[in-house]
Amino acid sequence: MLEKWFNKVKGPQNKKGLTGVLLLLLLGLGITFFPISPRETPTKAVVTPSSEAAKEPLTYEEALEKRLTIILQKMEGVGQVNVMITTVSDKEKILAEEKTQSHQKQQETDQGGGTRITEKEDMQNKIILQTGNVPYVIKENKPIIKGVLVIAEGAENSEVKSNIIQSVTSLLDVPVHKVAVYKKGK
Template sequence: MIEKIKQLLAKNNSKKFFFNLIIALCIGILLIIVSDTFLTKENKKESKSISNEIGKNNTNIKENDLIQDYASSLENKLETILQEMNGVENVKVMITLEDTAERVPIFNTTKKNEKTNENDGQGGAREVFREDVSQEVVTTEGDSLMVIKEVKPKVKGVIVVANGAENIVVKEKLYSAVKTVLGISGSKVEVYSSKKGGISDEN
């Protein structure tokens, strides 16, 4: 093998051979550097994309949990107060809400005032005032919105099941109480008697 290399070198005994060899080595090194740089950028881009997707999913999960917690809180409060009504026992409440809550974000407001003097070409001059206003949403380090106010999701519907609701008077009181507490229309409320309540009256 060594003899073949010596023969090759002897046969190409010129500076051109070594020059071409050096160029080939440089090109090879350059290709390796470019390839590594490209792969690094692609990996960073992919990693950032995955992180953003995970962040969005986590945000959606968090919002869904908050909505569910809010619904559970309303249900518990209603069950507690309705349970205290005369002639009512074993109250169960189910509330459905809109899918999302309304959030009012915090904005950074920047105002820029500018005054310029203009000549009208006839010896006259005037001052022109200009005001530019720009707003930018304020976010946290995790790119989450900083919220100044959050409007809770609206109630879509309520079902109340209770002992005593077979009595038309009690049923009407339950019906009115739910409407008043939640501030919703009667079309969103249904009241039913429990199986343990005796004869069912759902009219």
């Protein structure tokens, strides 16, 4: 059957028809094996400092620095601010414990009439767990602030400097001698 068709199409008058049929056949095969889809342009991930910070949680000091910077910049005459806070210790979690204590006293008398007293004291602490084997936290102590450094554009003005020191000491409950305020350089 195919031979008869090729013989019919083989003639010089059907050369254009044969070329057209072959092109359609190739196009059909091409669409079948290489489906047409909209081109996908590669997207580039843009990494911004805020997206990196969102991945890693802020430390206690970093969170305080950020909040203090924002609030100090809103004060009149302060301008741009950089804040650094140092702490003595890390956060401390006090866990709920079940304490059991036992005390045993034993008195023995030997054949010679001597008496011996033995005492045994045993104390056990067991952490109380919530559902999911998570320890039950009674209290969480924040780190103790060792010092605060504030660098501000408006710190050359003594009134602005005094306002910054007063704000920091009252917000963070640190003594004045642990707060240093300096003028920001250019």
